[in-house]
Amino acid sequence: xxxxxxxxxxxxxxxxxxxxxxxxxxxxxxxxxxxxxxxxxxxxxxxxxxxxxxxxxxxxxxxxxxxxxxxxxxxxxxxxxxxxxxxxxxxxxxxxxxxxxxxxxxxxxxxxxxxxxxxxxxxxxxxxxxxxxxxxxxxxxxxxxxxxxxxxxxxxxxxxxxxxxxxxxxxxxxxxxxxxxxxxxxxxxxxxxxxxxxxxxxxxxxxxxxxxxxxxxxxxxxxxxxxxxxxxxxxxxxxxxxxxxxxxxxxxxxxxxxxxxxxxxxxxxxxxxxxxxxxxxxxxxxxxxxxxxxxxxxxxxxxxxxxxxxxxxxxxxxxxxxxxxxxxxxxxxxxxxxxxxxxxxxxxxxxxxxxxxxxxxxxxxxxxxxxxxxxxxxxxxxxxxxxxxxxxxxxxxxxxxxxxxxxxxxxxxxxxxxxxxxxxxxxxxxxxxxx
Amino acid sequence: xxxxxxxxxxxxxxxxxxxxxxxxxxxxxxxxxxxxxxxxxxxxxxxxxxxxxxxxxxxxxxxxxxxxxxxxxxxxxxxxxxxxxxxxxxxxxxxxxxxxxxxxxxxxxxxxxxxxxxxxxxxxxxxxxxxxxxxxxxxxxxxxxxxxxxxxxxxxxxxxxxxxxxxxxxxxxxxxxxxxxxxxxxxxxxxxxxxxxxxxxxxxxxxxxxxxxxxxxxxxxxxxxxxxxxxxxxxxxxxxxxxxxxxxxxxxxxxxxxxxxxxxxxxxxxxxxxxxxxxxxxxxxxxxxxxxxxxxxxxxxxxxxxxxxxxxxxxxxxxxxxxxxxxxxxxxxxxxxxxxxxxxxxxxxxxxxxxxxxxxxxxxxxxxxxxxxxxxxxxxxxxxxxxxxxxxxxxxxxxxxxxxxxxxxxxxxxxxxxxxxxxxxxxxxxxxxxx
Numbered sequence: 001x002x003x004x005x006x007x008x009x010x011x012x013x014x015x016x017x018x019x020x021x022x023x024x025x026x027x028x029x030x031x032x033x034x035x036x037x038x039x040x041x042x043x044x045x046x047x048x049x050x051x052x053x054x055x056x057x058x059x060x061x062x063x064x065x066x067x068x069x070x071x072x073x074x075x076x077x078x079x080x081x082x083x084x085x086x087x088x089x090x091x092x093x094x095x096x097x098x099x100x101x102x103x104x105x106x107x108x109x110x111x112x113x114x115x116x117x118x119x120x121x122x123x124x125x126x127x128x129x130x131x132x133x134x135x136x137x138x139x140x141x142x143x144x145x146x147x148x149x150x151x152x153x154x155x156x157x158x159x160x161x162x163x164x165x166x167x168x169x170x171x172x173x174x175x176x177x178x179x180x181x182x183x184x185x186x187x188x189x190x191x192x193x194x195x196x197x198x199x200x201x202x203x204x205x206x207x208x209x210x211x212x213x214x215x216x217x218x219x220x221x222x223x224x225x226x227x228x229x230x231x232x233x234x235x236x237x238x239x240x241x242x243x244x245x246x247x248x249x250x251x252x253x254x255x256x257x258x259x260x261x262x263x264x265x266x267x268x269x270x271x272x273x274x275x276x277x278x279x280x281x282x283x284x285x286x287x288x289x290x291x292x293x294x295x296x297x298x299x300x301x302x303x304x305x306x307x308x309x310x311x312x313x314x315x316x317x318x319x320x321x322x323x324x325x326x327x328x329x330x331x332x333x334x335x336x337x338x339x340x341x342x343x344x345x346x347x348x349x350x351x352x353x354x355x356x357x358x359x360x361x362x363x364x365x366x367x368x369x370x371x372x373x374x375x376x377x378x379x380x381x382x383x384x385x386x387x388x389x390x391x392x393x394x395x396x397x398x399x400x401x402x403x404x405x406x407x408x409x410x411x412x413x414x415x416x417x418x419x420x421x422x423x424x425x426x427x428x429x430x431x432x433x434x435x
Numbered sequence: 436x437x438x439x440x441x442x443x444x445x446x447x448x449x450x451x452x453x454x455x456x457x458x459x460x461x462x463x464x465x466x467x468x469x470x471x472x473x474x475x476x477x478x479x480x481x482x483x484x485x486x487x488x489x490x491x492x493x494x495x496x497x498x499x500x501x502x503x504x505x506x507x508x509x510x511x512x513x514x515x516x517x518x519x520x521x522x523x524x525x526x527x528x529x530x531x532x533x534x535x536x537x538x539x540x541x542x543x544x545x546x547x548x549x550x551x552x553x554x555x556x557x558x559x560x561x562x563x564x565x566x567x568x569x570x571x572x573x574x575x576x577x578x579x580x581x582x583x584x585x586x587x588x589x590x591x592x593x594x595x596x597x598x599x600x601x602x603x604x605x606x607x608x609x610x611x612x613x614x615x616x617x618x619x620x621x622x623x624x625x626x627x628x629x630x631x632x633x634x635x636x637x638x639x640x641x642x643x644x645x646x647x648x649x650x651x652x653x654x655x656x657x658x659x660x661x662x663x664x665x666x667x668x669x670x671x672x673x674x675x676x677x678x679x680x681x682x683x684x685x686x687x688x689x690x691x692x693x694x695x696x697x698x699x700x701x702x703x704x705x706x707x708x709x710x711x712x713x714x715x716x717x718x719x720x721x722x723x724x725x726x727x728x729x730x731x732x733x734x735x736x737x738x739x740x741x742x743x744x745x746x747x748x749x750x751x752x753x754x755x756x757x758x759x760x761x762x763x764x765x766x767x768x769x770x771x772x773x774x775x776x777x778x779x780x781x782x783x784x785x786x787x788x789x790x791x792x793x794x795x796x797x798x799x800x801x802x803x804x805x806x807x808x809x810x811x812x813x814x815x816x817x818x819x820x821x822x823x824x825x826x827x828x829x830x831x832x833x834x835x836x837x838x839x840x841x842x843x844x845x846x847x848x849x850x851x852x853x854x855x856x857x858x859x860x861x862x863x864x865x866x867x868x869x870x
Contacts, residue, residue: 021723025583031648031771032580034763127578133724135578142577143562143570145467146456146744213466271730274709288456289568289731289741295706296727306724309581328469336466 003036004316007071009062009087010078011044011051014101014128017301018075018308019051029309033316041065050301066091073315075308076100085109088124092116097319099311101128101304107202110209110216114329123318124329125311130203131156131280133303134296135310140210140284141331147286149211151251153264153434156203158278158298159187159194160226160246164263165276167234168243174227186278196225197246197261204248207282208259211250213332214341217259222346224262233356233427236398237265240354240382243273244429256342258349265354265431272434283434291434347407352381352431354400355413360421361388361395369397369416376412378404394423400431438471439751442500444522445513446479446486449536449563452736453510453743454486464744468751476500485736501526508750510743511535520544523559527551532754534746536563536739542637545644545651549764558753559764560746565638566591566715568738569731570745575645575719576766582721584646586686588699588869591638593713593733594622594629595661595681599698600711602669603678609662621713631660632681632696639683642717643694646685648767649776652694657781659697668791668862671833672700675789675817678708679864691777693784700789700866707869718869726869782842787816787866789835790848795856796823796830804832804851811847813839829858835866 006022008015022029022039030036043062047053059065066074066087074091076098078084084105091098092113100106106113106126117124127137131154140149155161159181166177178195181187193199201221209216226246237244242265251258266273271293275281280298285291297303330337359365370380382400401409413426441457443450457464457474465471478497482488494500501509501522509526511533513519519540526533527548535541541548541561552559562572566589575584590596594616601612613630616622628634636656644651661681672679677700686693701708706728710716715733720726732738765772794800805815817835836844848861 017723021581025581025722028583028648028767028771029581031767032576032763034768034771133721134727135574138573138578139570141467142749143573143745144741145748146460146464146741148460148463213463271706271709274706286568286741287460288452288737288744290735290738292569292729292731294727294729297725300725302723303725306579306581306721309723310578313580314577328467332463332466333469336463336469 001035003038004033004319005038005040005070005072006075006312007041007043007065007068007073008039008075008077009043009065010076011042011048012077013301014304014308015044015077016048016050017305018077021302021305021309022312029313033313035316037312037316040070041068062087063090066094066096071096072319073097073099073312075312076102077308081105081108088113089116092120092122092124095120095122097122097315098124099308099315100124100126101308103129103199103202103206107205107216107218110206117329123315125315126206127311128304128307130206131282131294132296132298132300133306134280134282134294134298135307136207136282136294137210139294140207144284144286144289144292145331147288149252150285150287151249152207152211152282152284153247153249153272153432154204154207154282155245155272155275155280156248156282156298157194157200157246158280159191160200161275161280162186162278163195164226164229164244164246167229167231168238171231171235173231174229195227197223200246200248200261204250204259204261207248208250208257210331212252212257212338212341213336214338217341217343220259220343222260222262226263229263230427232396233429236356236384237354239384240400241268242266242431243268245273247432249432253344255348256344258344260346260349263429265429266434270434347410349406350403351406352401352403353409354398354429354431356396356398356427357416358394358423359397360393362421365421368419368421372412372415373401376404376408378402378409378412436470438473439468439507439754440473440475440505441508441510441747442476442478442503442506443474443510443512444478444497444500445511446477446483447512448736449739449743450479450512451483451485452740453512456737456740456744457747464748468748470751472747472751475505476503497522498525501529501531506531507754508532508534508747510747511537512743516540516543523548524551527555527557527559530555530557532557532750533559534743534750535559535561536743538564538634538637538641542640542651542653545641552764558750560750561641562746563739563742565641566717566729567731567733567735568741569715569717569729569733570742571642571717571729572645574729575642579719579721579724579727580766582723585720585722586684587642587646587717587719588682588684588707588867589639589642589717590680590707590710590715591683591717591733592629592635592681593715594626595635596710596715597621597713598630599661599664599679599681602664602666603673606666606670608666609664630662632658635681635683635696639685639694639696642683643685643692645766646719647687647692647773647776648771649773652776652778655694655778657695657697661698664698665862667831668864671791671819672789674819675835676703677701677866678703680708682867684867688779690783691779693779695781695784698864700864701869705869782845784841785838786841787836787838788844789833789864789866791831791833791862792851793829793858794832795828797856800856801832803854803856807847807850808836811839811843813837813844813847
């Protein structure tokens with residue numbers, strides 16, 4: 001059988017990993033695909049010292065790869081959304097199969113890209129775009145395809161999880177750990193994408209689309225970062241039997257679909273609460289299967305390459321039999337998609353809450369707070385009241401509330417903050433049982 | 436497009452679940468498959484009170500289903516290996532696509548069944564045969580296809596895991612928990628298959644075949660059950676920072692392939708050590724991706740049905756484009772399989788060990804034991820020596836050893852048992868770091 005010919009665009013971390021995995025495991029990969037898979041061209045300006053390119057045709061213009069008539073599969077690993085979009089659209093127009101690891105590209109331009117690919121009868125595969133080497137796209141799109149997905153919740157940013165894990169294990173402050181993560185290369189010089197949840201939002205949007213059968217809706221995600229998490233919140237959470245994780249959550253409710261990324265307290269006995277360091281995990285609740293969890297490395301050269309190569313093998317298995325689109329890109333065939341899903345605004349989302357406030361140490365304070373909460377139909381499930389610190393007339397008060405609509409909780413918080421006996425702002429962290 | 440027509444053979448727990456999931460989620464399933472999937476016939480003698488069969492053609496002879504010319508996909512859910520084998524082979528001979536949840540059938544007759552299916556150009560899908568609703572077959576066969584799988588370790592029998600979890604949580608004895616598990620319906624009246632590891636061995640053989648590209652080798656699996664695990668071993672393990680799990684382990688080593696099911700001590704901080712109750716999990720180590728873990732319900736009507744239905748959708752997605760065998764049944768195409776793999780006998784396997792022995796409380800005992808171990812090149816990594824119990828002249832001695840070849844360890848144990856200062860047998864449990 002004629003070999004399947006791959007062209008790689010971009011030879012950075014993931015590109016280099018992909019090149020090396022395809023080369024090192026060539027025999028097993030061909031035995032699995034039923035056809036030889038050859039890298040016939042690499043587009044890179046800087047090369048990669050981790051790769052032996054002596055046997056490979058290298059071009060400096062990545063567009064040469066998508067225009068090469070011999071290339072069957074174009075692998076886009078340059079990142080970004082402008083040039084990458086142009087590259088992928090041209091590859092599709094030229095009838096190439098496409099593999100990409102680019103979460104931002106899929107989250108922001110996926111609807112356009114998949115529509116063009118459908119017109120051209122080619123596939124665009126993107127397993128590596130979410131949770132690195134964990135085959136979560138395949139699990140949602142194929143492995144759980146018999147289920148109505150009720151919700152999913154994922155630790156889908158390794159940098160954020162590393163920071164929260166260090167804060168918990170060593171009682172350190174956010175800024176301090178972030179600086180270390182930057183020194184270790186876990187965090188970018190500009191950490192905004194990671195710590196403010198934008199990267200997680202990109203991934204969440206992709207997962208939600210697959211789970212609920214709807215187009216990608218990046219602009220509808222509520223996003224809150226972890227930069228405001230204080231060491232004392234991490235400690236109080238632990239005292240209450242919880243861990244704080246930066247979760248991406250997508251949920252179908254009677255009111256609509258929730259799409260949200262925010263720091264979340266979860267019971268420490270949940271498996272996902274014990275996913276630490278830079279590791280990723282996605283918990284998916286299907287109506288038939290119940291909860292399932294997928295865990296692994298969410299980034300790094302070879303873990304991400306593992307997913308890129310799986311996509312290449314998938315496409316090669318299709319190409320050899322002259323068939324594309326066995327599995328639709330977003331899991332559902334376009335006519336079966338919900339094109340106008342009702343995405344809930346965050347103000348309408350219902351969760352429980354952890355509240356931390358600084359109150360004057362005098363009688364009646366708790367009664368005032370409880371009354372405000374009770375008026376909003378919010379009850380107090382747990383309470384920690386600390387001894388006042390030396391010379392401090394205020395005492396920290398920690399409450400776990402019942403489940404409440406966010407809008408009502410926020411109104412209650414405003415009223416609590418307006419009390420003369422309360423100092424400063426009320427810290428709130430959402431609590432999910434994930435049961 | 437013409438609907439894909441399904442015939443279900445067997446309407447017990449999993450058959451009933453499959454019928455209900457396919458019926459309840461019909462709209463989403465069709466939207467995912469791109470074609471309507473209809474159950475056109477069910478073969479069952481007893482029916483199932485959980486299923487509304489008023490709209491369904493029911494026959495009492497399951498062979499009527501495989502002979503029905505209108506049926507595209509036969510779903511075998513009768514269990515056992517004799518009738519099930521005949522049924523599946525006849526379905527294949529009649530050109531049907533086949534889905535089965537039958538681990539014993541695949542482990543013991545899979546090589547024959549896949550060969551016949553290849554001759555006929557049909558697929559036999561078996562996602563539900565291992566770890567119930569967890570899409571682990573798909574993960575190994577497709578999601579991790581770019582990797583050289585180094586090893587995998589799974590909690591793949593829910594009954595055994597439930598028993599070990601109860602023993603740990605409540606300090607109860609094996610027999611006591613088994614009786615409760617039987618009363619709860621988690622364990623069969625004859626629990627041998629579950630607690631002696633035969634069921635896990637069936638599943639392990641399937642996973643190993645997919646991971647390492649070799650035919651199914653059921654007769655080569657080393658199997659040791661959990662019935663001899665004593666409550667004190669569970670407690671000592673915990674004291675040493677470990678948990679005891681009944682693992683199926685498959686590993687490629689320079690010496691050969693290990694295939695083994697036995698009670699295993701693993702560090703409590705590992706995620707898989709925290710998979711409790713009837714839940715299943717499989718940890719897979721790939722050369723590119725590193726460790727990944729897959730967790731979910733390993734049994735039950737709808738979790739298992741989730742996997743059966745995923746297979747049906749996979750086949751329907753293939754059938755609609757007139758293509759079978761996109762992915763070979765055992766992951767590797769036959770010409771790429773290692774047909775004569777070197778499976779290591781258990782005596783040649785290397786692990787660390789937990790040893791518990793009853794020694795006389797006098798000087799020099801530890802020296803005698805250490806000398807025997809040292810002569811076999813085995814060192815002692817940790818030691819717990821308990822105070823002798825009232826009136827008992829012997830004292831329990833617990834050792835964690837370095838990694839050793841099982842043959843050498845067993846010889847050392849024989850020598851230790853022969854010492855006059857040692858009473859009774861030496862308990863041994865294998866220790867794996869799974870790092």
